[in-house]
Amino acid sequence: MNKFAWLMLLLIGAIFGAVQPWLAGIYGLINVITFGLYYRDKSAAKQGQWRIKESTLQFFALIGGWPAALLGQYHLRHKTQKSSFKRLLWCCIVLNSVGVSLLCYQQWPPLFDGYR
Numbered sequence: 001m002n003k004f005a006w007l008m009l010l011l012i013g014a015i016f017g018a019v020q021p022w023l024a025g026i027y028g029l030i031n032v033i034t035f036g037l038y039y040r041d042k043s044a045a046k047q048g049q050w051r052i053k054e055s056t057l058q059f060f061a062l063i064g065g066w067p068a069a070l071l072g073q074y075h076l077r078h079k080t081q082k083s084s085f086k087r088l089l090w091c092c093i094v095l096n097s098v099g100v101s102l103l104c105y106q107q108w109p110p111l112f113d114g115y116r
Contacts, residue, residue, distance in 0.1 A: 034065025
């Protein structure tokens, strides 16, 4: 699974006007922050230091950082064993995807005129 596919779709959507450029930029920034949080939490876990709350990681996934959260899980091998965390992460992914899809639907109606 390509973890960058959603971000690439946003970028392509911004180029063709289906997604506002500011939205694509915010998503990029949120994903950089999210990956940084996963990296920091994994480092803290290894060193027995203060950890980042799971609710913080889930919040950043919900607001659009879920591609970086998946990337962090895969490449850092972090938060992969806790099934309750993974279930909630996938709920965040679905909610965020639906929200962004609705935003795009309202922003660019000509694309969807045939479906109304």
